[in-house]
Amino acid sequence: MFYRPATIDDARMLFDWRNDELTRAMSRSSEPIAWETHLCWLGERLKHSSPHLYIAEKANLPVGTFRLDGKEISYTVAPEWRGKGIGVSMLAQAQRSFCYLGQLRAEIFARNLASIKVAERAGLEVVILD
16 A cells, blocks of 8 residues: 545545545534535645645555644545555554654544544554544
8 A cells, every 4th residue: 555645636536535424424524515615625735835635545546545734634444445454554654654743643533433443553642532
């Protein structure tokens, strides 16, 4: 597995992953995101000198995404790749690659047991949200 910086060409895929029902249920904002809102957010995010928005790929197929805001990492595994160990691999690789930031932190809702286990197994600091 490797990761690469996201580009505007990833917009549709990231939009679909973000609006996935399970992803929305486990996100801070569970409402669907409009296409125009998503494009605006992504365009602004990619303007940063270091967007810290990455696409994880396995065998040249996109399998997930993660975003860094300082030490905080947010992540999503593509719906069709869930339950296959992608999350642990992706997060552990991010932790190794960005070790200069110290231990990465994931804020996860208590109801998202699978994501808590993934983040813990990857060596992240897990902050449980109510």
